[in-house]
Amino acid sequence: DIQMTQSPSSLSASVGDRVTITCRASQAISNYLNWYQQKPGKAPGLLIYGTVSLQSGVPSRFSGSGSGTDYSLTISGVQPEDFATYFCQQTYSSSWTFGQGTKLEIK
Amino acid sequence: EVKLVESGGDLVQPGRSLRLSCTPSGFTFGDYALSWVRQAPGKGLEWVGFIRRNGPGFGGTTEYAASLKGRFTISRDDSRSIAYLQINSLKTEDTAVYYCTRSRTYYPGSNSYYDDYWGQGTLVTVSS
Numbered sequence: 001d002i003q004m005t006q007s008p009s010s011l012s013a014s015v016g017d018r019v020t021i022t023c024r025a026s027q028a029i030s031n032y033l034n035w036y037q038q039k040p041g042k043a044p045g046l047l048i049y050g051t052v053s054l055q056s057g058v059p060s061r062f063s064g065s066g067s068g069t070d071y072s073l074t075i076s077g078v079q080p081e082d083f084a085t086y087f088c089q090q091t092y093s094s095s096w097t098f099g100q101g102t103k104l105e106i107k
Numbered sequence: 108e109v110k111l112v113e114s115g116g117d118l119v120q121p122g123r124s125l126r127l128s129c130t131p132s133g134f135t136f137g138d139y140a141l142s143w144v145r146q147a148p149g150k151g152l153e154w155v156g157f158i159r160r161n162g163p164g165f166g167g168t169t170e171y172a173a174s175l176k177g178r179f180t181i182s183r184d185d186s187r188s189i190a191y192l193q194i195n196s197l198k199t200e201d202t203a204v205y206y207c208t209r210s211r212t213y214y215p216g217s218n219s220y221y222d223d224y225w226g227q228g229t230l231v232t233v234s235s
Binding site for chain 1: 142144151152153154157170171172173174206213219220221222223224225226227228
């Protein structure tokens with residue numbers, strides 16, 4: 001299986017900060033990288049697919065980038081509703097895998 | 108409105124079997140792949156597997172996480188618009204919320220997917 005390593009595992013930020021979460025794959029995944037947000041007690045929701053494509057309804061402060069093995073999710077101007085856990089997912093191989101998650105907390 | 112509703116979660120003893128159901132609505136069920144993802148209490152997301160749509164080039168085939176292959180079986184009944192996850196020989200470490208997702212290809216003809224809608228999950232607890 002392709003291993004997905006997210007960093008950091010947790011992150012403290014203030015409202016208005018710019019934050020970046022990274023995800024490294026154990027092999028190249030050709031931009032088949034998705035990002036999800038999960039709030040406590042809720043199901044995850046899709047933020048970004050295919051590295052850079054914003055899911056409909058997701059605020060434009062969220063953006064994604066990357067290539068090869070290294071990918072990132074950036075929130076430009078964190079809002080109170082953004083404090084949550086974020087997961088990356090690769091669907092390049094026939095056995096999909098998630099990163100371990102990054103918890104974004106209020107500083 | 109797209110919705111997916113999981114059901115069938117229960118408290119079961121180790122070694123028993125359980126079948127979870129996923130009942131979608133708001134879209135043409137047969138046009139999409141469906142996936143299952145689980146989340147143990149306080150842990151991250153673990154992909155279980157998925158089933159492609161039926162039809163030429165897709166064939167309704169399944170893929171599973173290598174670590175789970177053998178005890179988990181995903182199936183679909185397009186005539187009834189329902190998908191299933193069968194779990195055999197349940198272990199305590201199978202305790203988790205199980206989510207059903209709608210999986211969409213990046214573009215027509217692509218063999219890679221993303222999960223654009225998720226159900227609310229159903230809890231499976233394995234304990235004696």
